Amino acid sequence: MKPVHRHTLVAGSLLLCLNTTTWVQAEPLTDFDQFRSYPYMDRSYREAKNGNWKEVERLMRHLLSNVPQNDEARALLVQSLVKQQRYEEAVQTLPDSPANSDTLLNLRLAWIEQDPPDRKQVEQWIASSNPDHRVQLWQAYSASLAKRGGAASAHDWLAQLPPKGDEQALQQARANWSEQLRDWDGTIKELAPLAANQQLDAQSWQRLANAYVQRLDEQPLQQLLQTAPSPEAARKTRLAMVDRAIAMGQAQQAQRWLQSLPPADLADPAQRQRLWELARQTGDSATVQRLSAELQRPCLETADWLSRRDPQAALSQLKSCQPIDNPQAWLVLAQRLQATDLLQTTRLPEPWDTRRREHLLDVWQDEGRSDKVMAYLASQPQTADVVKRRAELLQASDHNTEAAAFWERHYQQTGNLDSLNQATYLALKAGQQEHAQQLLESAFDRHGGKLPPPLLQRLAGLYAASTPTAAQQQRVVSLLNRVDPATRGQLLAQLAENGQCGAVQQAIGDHPQAAGDYRALGRCAMPERPGEAVVYYQTAERMGDQNTRLPLAYALEAAGDSAGALAIWRSIPDAELSDNARLTASRGALNIGDTQTAERYWQLSRTRGANEWTLGAAIADAQGDHTLALQRQRSALQLVPDAEHYYAASVTAQKAGELQQSTEWLAEATRREPNNPRYRADYGVRLAGAETKAARAGSIPYLQRATQDFPEDYRLGETLAWRYDEVEDSASARKELRRVIDLEQNPVAADDEDGSMEARRYRQRRAHESLSRRDTVTIASTWSPAGISTNDILRPDDSTGTQRRSSSQNVQLAMWDHALGDEPSRAGSTLSVYGRVLLGGMGRSSYAESLGTGVGLRYKPWGTANINFYGEIYKQSQFDDQDNHGLSLGQMLVPDKVSDQAEDHRNDGHTTTDYLLRTTASFLDQGRFRNDWRVDESDWEERFLYLDAAWWTKAGDHQWLSRFQQGHTWKLPFNGAQTIMPYGFLEFATQDPSNDWRQDLRTGLGLRWQWWFDDDVYNAYRAHLTVRTEYQQALGGNLYEGGNGVLVGVELNF
Template sequence: MKFNLKALILLSLVTLPSFFHVASAENTPEEARSFQEFLTYPHVEKGLSAIANHDYGRAVAEFKQARSWSTERPETALYLANAYNLDGQYQNAVEVLEAQLIYTPKNATVISALGNNRKAYDLQLLEKGRALENNISELQTYLADNKPFFFDAYDEHGWVDLLAKAFAKEPERILSFTPHFATNQAYQDQIVLEAALTSGNQVFASAYIKELASKLNKDPQLVEFLSYQLAKDGGTAQAIQILMQAYPFVDASPQLQKKLVLRLATMIEQNPKLVSTTELGILAKPMNSFDLRGIQANLFAALKNCSVVRSLLSDFSIPHSETEWRLLGQCYQVNQPGLAEYAYQKAMAMNPNIVNTRAYAYQAFAVKNYSQSLSAWRSMDIKEMSNQDLESAALTAISAQEPQYALDYLAQLDQRSAPKDALYWWLEAQLELKEYPSIAAEDLKKAIALAPTVAYYTQLASIQQELNQTTEATSSLEAALKLDPSNTNTQASLAYAYYQNGQMVQARTLFLSANQAQPDDSRAIKQLAYTDQKLGLNEEALKYTELAIDDYHLQAPDDLTAENQNQLFGLQRMHEDLTRRWTFSVDATGGNQVTTVPNSGQPGLTSRSYSQAEAAYRLGDPAIDDGKTFSAYSRVFAGSGTLNTALPLYAPMAAAGFRWKPIGSQNINLAVEEQTPLDHVAGNQTQAMLRASASFLNSGAYSDDWHPTGPGWVAQNLYLDAAHYMTSGLTSLTSDYRISYHDKIVIGQTIEPYTHLQLNTLNNQVNHDLRVGLGVRWNYWSGNTQYNAYPSKVYIGLEAQHAFTTYLNEKNVIFLSLGGRW
């Protein structure tokens, strides 16, 4: 900075004569002053003349000489400093003026001149450095050799800029200079960190931030400045480190603290991998205001850490904001969906906007509160609902059994000409399902074409089964299983379809797979029992039957439904049948007149009384193959003979033969036997008999077997019998339809009133015998175990008959019957 030369000369000429007189204020003795004036005056005059001639070097020499004779006077210091200034020697000017301040510390002129020269010296250093900017090595040497103390913050900032340029790859050397202005100290911290980042020196950056810890903790403004600048320049990791270093910013004002917490939360939310588990633990500790806890909760909600969110917002004594209730709703969704619904409801109550209402509608649907979910959907302006919202609302309406609203939402989609996705067609299928299953099936096929899912295929298969499209249903289930081969429900459904189609091997494979995946699934266990029974794998069938029975017995008897009890009894009956080899039976009748004896050992027999005892043994291995059996049997039977007695003890005969049940699902028996008389009564002879018999209409609910549920049951049976005697040529045909009601007395006992219509024909009789019977029986079942249904049954009955037409002498008869099976 140059002084005004003309003004300075003029000032000197005017003031020079009195110059030394003015100095008397400095309390210099009069003689000494006079002598100093004598010595310095010539040099001052020569120095001013040299300045006028622009000979600044000569001026400096003269003023130095004058200064040597008057070392304490401010005037000589000002002349010399000005000469140095004019000659560009600002540092020397500064040194002279600083020395003068020791003697005259309050001299305003000296202070002003010192400030101007300091500024000039700072600028001189700065300009020298800037002149070297294109030669980094020289600039580095220059900066290393000079450590100026700047009195102007702007100039000091410029020096720091030079350091940043010179040591861009050596951030530690930037620290060789220490700024004394606070703004430049913060700026130096910034450029040091930026240089470290630019040069890839992450280790140094991290270490330097740690060194700044105490400063950061005391200066939240510095934290704000550095974190902002670093984040802006791509140093997000370092910005987070700085913020974490000063967290929780207790020395900051509430506004700045909230700003810094929000900045930190936002950075972490966007860069979650930049913080450690330990740091997250620090951030999880509740802060001292609900505003800050709300920011924390938002952060951890974004990080999917709901346990922390719940902890931060667990103090319900403090009113929660709408956003916080929504966050709680999000965090309760998985483990506590009911509380999630409550939280969303609170948010909606505070602000029933579309965001909160939508969230509540979805959550209410998730907890199957379909009516409230539908109410929420209906409260929304349909024009503001997205296409997805409309589909979800339609789904809710169908779930709430309010199909008319579903129709409205789907109609709105149609009005918008919205693309019809898979869910749309599935929803259409649900609306058509009851009345138009064929149309529903077509809708599901459209859904599958767009987005095949296991659920779509499974429902399509169910409709196809309802439409008796068994092949198509099986194909649909096969397609579903291809989508998810490990889906045990699909495996079981397809296995059942195979079972229904008679594809037992395929069914068993899938049932086994489902059972391996879910060993406790009772449905798969039961179906394995049935399937193995169908395949004749009796040992396996027994194993699964026992497992299924055990599963029922784990439940309290009172907890078993009627269906459960019937299924349990069916399994026990199957178990008993699979383990049976021997069957023993006894039958006997005795009446007041001769009558026909249906289902007797001698078809076509007419007798007043009759009795027989039989033992049958199932041959083969297995003894029973899917209901098919082949048995050897032997029996003894007798009747009233020629004595016409009510005691069936006469004309006894022995018979032995084979009985074949060729169809497992039908009670049809074919037999061949040889009958041999035991008393050799005249007329009796050994003969062979061929026989076919069958029972129909007596399965399931109408069987004579014990029924575990209800007070009783209706039973019926159509019995058909055809027999031919090879020796005599006699042929007998019998048809008997019987219907009864079993009235339970106690468990295992019934009183059974019944009636039946019976037709008998013989090829040696012209007429046939048609009669009706009315009677009552007492039945008693016994011998059941945990796994076996009643293997034994005995009965005693009384019956009256009337023949409409007959080849016998009497039309009316009363007789007693009894029998048993073991």
């Protein structure tokens, strides 16, 4: 029932109740009350007639406030509220009395229908209503819930409503909602108990039956059918069960229920057809066979169906069928059922009878009765079919030569190209390439090149494996234009593999199209142009050619992209890689530093020649296992090694610490391949570092060639210069250094392990300056509290009565040193003549009180040690105490004053002459502790241990001085090469004037400033100015009477 109709019905019944007077049986109104009520009632009826219910409500409320016992007015007020759908107020207005129960029910039903009240309100009504009214209320409210919230809301509310004499009605109502929700379990749960008690009406019975059908629940449905309200209802339920089972794919269940239909239904052809289809689905052979006969289905159709399920029944069925109806189907069934006897006794129309005979031959052959088959075929006329069959049988029995002859005969009889394919295939297999090629060329020319792909491929393979003649070259071009892309690509690849790249280029032209074209071009580009090959192979791969992955990997490796190649090697299973591929992958992995992968691929390979052992050694060396690497190199050299193997072994032996073995192998590599510049260079460098001088001298010829082969390698030039110097060929050493210095003006090498490029240049220029220096001039002045830091001091003269005290003194020195010989230096050894002038004075303000001059020879025997031997004629002049006078510092700067002072010494001074033998040495001042400018360092350490021993042979006096000094030098942020160094020192001096030994031990702290200058393109700084000041603290001794104080020194060397 539609909601609007229901609303109309409820409202109408409500108004009918309100218009009756059965509920207004109160005491009659007094005349006065009737009089007072009349105007309002009259007007209200008129307003109600006009539908003005608001006004009716107002009038009646006013009237009831004056005449509350007027029930007619109350009824009209309720009516107005209902008309306004204000049901709650209408209910509150209407007295709750038994006489008003029906009216109140209708009013509540209308309220539920139009504007449902709160759920608790409805449940209160239901709880306080009689059974009939109760059912109507929950029916109405559940319908309202379903309308607003769906069937689930109605069902859930009814499920929680406690029964009160209406349990059966509730169960039926809940079953109805469950059915709408397709909750078949819920429907069964509600109705099954009623069915057990036989309390179902026809509608509920049908609802329960439908739930069982939906669940395909057979047993309870069978029981329910026994209480069916009518046979027709049972019949429809059975049909529904059949339809449901079919829909759910339960063919056996559908078949059972279909067979349970009444005989009248089973006699229906449509139902029998359904039963036949279900029997086929369930594999019920007996039913299928029976119904097929009843429905007059084709005999062969039934036999075909039975052949897959019941071969015996199918064979029985086939014997009753007529072959003429469908010879092909009959033959297929006979073959499937292996009805050999039936095949032998039955004749079929052609071509099926021929196939029947062929099948019989196949059966005999499968049974191993080949002799019977061959005898039968030989006895038959040698038609094309017979010849073909004999060729097939011979090929199957591995009689390939005879089979090839029969295939060729069949080709000649029929022109069948498949037979030519077999004939040429077997001919090639038997080694008859020329005959196969003749057959293929003949067929190619006869058919204008239009042959099947296998034949074209075979002919292409023959051409690619040989050098085609001019005529054959034309066929190759024609082949390439006719074959499919795969065959064309294979032909091009074979041509390229055999080095026939001219033919490949001619066939492809300037515009390659297919992937095979690019693959062939890539092969032709290898190995001379691997980068070009990579581009071709990658293009082929992008076009879908997967056969280019391995060639692409080789090309990438050859082009230097080992990482790209290794990615491809890793994507291919190890079992599919050849030994060569594994070794190539190993080499590529080694190139990119993946030593574990390199070792794994090397271990997977099986080839172990000299090259392979060398590769294994390189892998072990990269892993840091130099012992294993050397072991593998020895294995390589035990085979058939060449110079390269000896060279690689020498490198490995050097890393393993076996330098002697490394040198021997490097010598062997150079002997085997004397024109290899790399071997010569390395061998020269190795000899240059040998332990013996003779061996080092032997490196010069190799280094000379190496500097010609690698003129850009500054290390070779430096090494050659050092060897020239060692063999006392300073001129060649300087020449080579100049060449290296010129090279470094446009360097090809940046920083190295020894420092920056600028430091390297400075090192080369310093070496050239040392080899070039012949003259050295030193000018120095020292102001000291007692002694000074060398033995370049004026001797005390006992004849004058002088005595060394702890007063300050100063000494000025001017010295010139000139190297003798054709070259200034010979392997670091020098012999030079020198002359010096010394001026001395007591105190800090008196100069030139004493004058000393000396001329001598200096010999430095070793280039590796800073040790010098001196022999000198020394002459000294000193004034007597009464004539002693000196110069001031300003006068020292005036040459005439200095000349006059020297003349005074010559005329008035006390002069002594002696012979000086002297030795000096300096240790701990080489390498990183040297006193030299550093290009690429901002600060550094300096130290020295200076030893000085002197013997005045005539006077018999001895002097000894030792000084250890260490400091830290910083560059100054000024123009020019300037440094400052704070330092500390410990100094010991001893002298024995008049055989009276005196000693002094002192220490102190000082600060030194140096400025380096005067350099050019080939020479580092040749001059430097040094200014130092230090505080000296005496620790003991009587030589200087414990004099403490500040020493200041200035020295210029150039």
